[in-house]
Amino acid sequence: MNNVKEKLVFALDVPDLKSAKALIKELAEYVGVFKVGKELFTAVGPEIFKVIKENNGKIFADLKYHDIPNTVASAARVLVRHGVEIFNVHATGGFEMINMTAKAIKEEAEKLGINRPKLLAVTVLTSLNDEDLKSLKINETTSDYVIDLAKLAKSAGADGVVCSPNEVEQIKKELGKEFITLTPGIRPLWSVKGDQKRVMTPAQAVKNGVDYIVVGRPIRNVENRVEAAKKILKEMSE
Numbered sequence: 001m002n003n004v005k006e007k008l009v010f011a012l013d014v015p016d017l018k019s020a021k022a023l024i025k026e027l028a029e030y031v032g033v034f035k036v037g038k039e040l041f042t043a044v045g046p047e048i049f050k051v052i053k054e055n056n057g058k059i060f061a062d063l064k065y066h067d068i069p070n071t072v073a074s075a076a077r078v079l080v081r082h083g084v085e086i087f088n089v090h091a092t093g094g095f096e097m098i099n100m101t102a103k104a105i106k107e108e109a110e111k112l113g114i115n116r117p118k119l120l121a122v123t124v125l126t127s128l129n130d131e132d133l134k135s136l137k138i139n140e141t142t143s144d145y146v147i148d149l150a151k152l153a154k155s156a157g158a159d160g161v162v163c164s165p166n167e168v169e170q171i172k173k174e175l176g177k178e179f180i181t182l183t184p185g186i187r188p189l190w191s192v193k194g195d196q197k198r199v200m201t202p203a204q205a206v207k208n209g210v211d212y213i214v215v216g217r218p219i220r221n222v223e224n225r226v227e228a229a230k231k232i233l234k235e236m237s238e
């Protein structure tokens, strides 16, 4: 069970520090990594990183940077100084943006004598499907586009990608087992899809070889969150 706990990333999508603290305390025993997304970070800033560290948690800064290379690399240096374990940028920011960021975090971590965070590139959001790509004038299937972006990200120095569990087997086959896959769009059979379109159950995602699964609402929006987390860990270990 402990092994699957390390794979479980919980999305702290709440609007204030008080709610985030309560969730961290409630779920620390069942969750490997806490994900800080745009809502919480915009509300409380880097203070949340301190709180997670104080509770011996690992941090995934899900800030999905997408800007010119110098801006992203500079922001990433700050994340290194905050001691985050994982962070991400959009793969569509391009080779130079990812490459400059990868070099910057290595340099910054060496300067501080600490481990550098893992750099992941977001491929195609799990709320998008083939039809959505067509409307964006992208003439590829979602899975082909994800693989192309994953190849670009790897060649630029990323440690892995954010994708849906549907693409994991292919990514591992083409880019190697060590290339990290972190997958939102996780929906146990007892939960609702909401705005997620490319979804999979925790059990199937683990079978497909994902390194991390991200779960938010299926745990956060139920009455007994500890029970929901335990149920997911059980499904992951079956």
Ligand SMILES: O=c1ccn([C@@H]2O[C@H](COP(=O)(O)O)[C@@H](O)[C@H]2O)c(=O)[nH]1
Pocket: 011, 013, 037, 122, 124, 125, 126, 127, 162, 163, 184, 185, 186, 196, 214, 215, 216, 217, 218
């Ligand atoms: O492609 C992506 C990238 C990021 N996310 C984030 O993951 C969580 C999922 O939460 P649920 O409540 O389990 O849907 C959320 O914070 C998203 O911002 C994603 O869903 N898809």
